């Protein structure tokens with residue numbers, strides 16, 4: 001960003017921080033990092049009070065603010081061992097979706113989304129779904145409560161601040177990140193040829209035993225996914241999971257009976273050859289940056305701060321299940337801003353289409369104007 005655009009963006013960021021300042025839990029034990037040109041231009045900064053932190057933010061107006069997931073006795077000392085590490089939050093970082101096909105996704109208002117290279121809400125919705133899976137793993141498998149935070153640009157972070165995780169070793173964190181991604185997991189082993197059994201009509205219905213209502217961990221999740229597909233009679237999902245036409249007809253005709261078979265783990269009653277990989281895909285988390293989880297000295301975007309590449313707020317989602325772009329806009333969409341696009345720009349933003357010619361004054365909503373300056377796609381007026 002040139003000096004002029006930097007000053008414009010900083011002016012708006014300062015106005016935002018005057019109204020709403022992020023607060024970092026246990027601030028005096030955290031190492032902080034700040035960036036103007038890069039995401040982190042300098043680190044090893046510490047503040048003994050929220051007031052000092054606020055004074056710094058309002059005066060220097062960084063475009064990027066990060067804090068350590070770790071707690072230190074002396075957070076500003078160097079080299080690292082001098083800081084005296086005393087524990088760390090558990091954080092998962094999710095970035096960049098698996099595919100540009102967003103056909104199964106829609107916004108909270110029900111409108112479907114198509115991929116757009118310039119700015120893609122669909123990609124955000126895709127990653128949000130993955131982040132929700134992490135939240136479920138934490139709750140169901142580890143008994144932990146995470147908070148879900150929009151990263152401010154392309155992804156999401158899940159933070160666990162419970163004391164229960166502070167002492168987790170690097171290796172334990174790595175294993176957790178691998179577990180949610182089903183790495184090294186032999187899911188085929190959840191399915192076994194068992195001795196025959198009979199259904200209510202005393203027919204011998206087969207010998208494939210799989211995850212049941214009693215199963216925990218990954219097997220329990222596979223049970224849940226199949227349960228949901230049968231319960232909703234979700235034909236597309238059943239097909240993907242390897243349920244034959246004949247069995248799908250059975251499910252449509254007598255769902256309760258087959259749900260009961262599933263509860264007992266009698267898979268051959270409704271599926272003779274499950275597509276285990278597809279079942280796993282419906283549960284696993286594929287795009288975590290594992291290094292963020294196991295690196296105990298990582299700095300991560302401060303929740304409630306602004307992201308200098310977008311001007312969006314790295315916001316804690318009060319209702320994790322719902323992500324709406326308008327909720328993370330830091331500036332009023334009713335206000336206008338004039339920008340001069342560096343090139344012709346054609347894109348969609350907040351449901352509105354834009355076709356802006358190169359090097360002409362364009363009046364756009366303030367959040368979009370700041371986004372274009374942050375993305376270095378436009379000059380300021």
Ligand SMILES: [Zn+2]
Pocket residue numbers: 100102114115116120121122123124
């Ligand atoms: Zn996309």
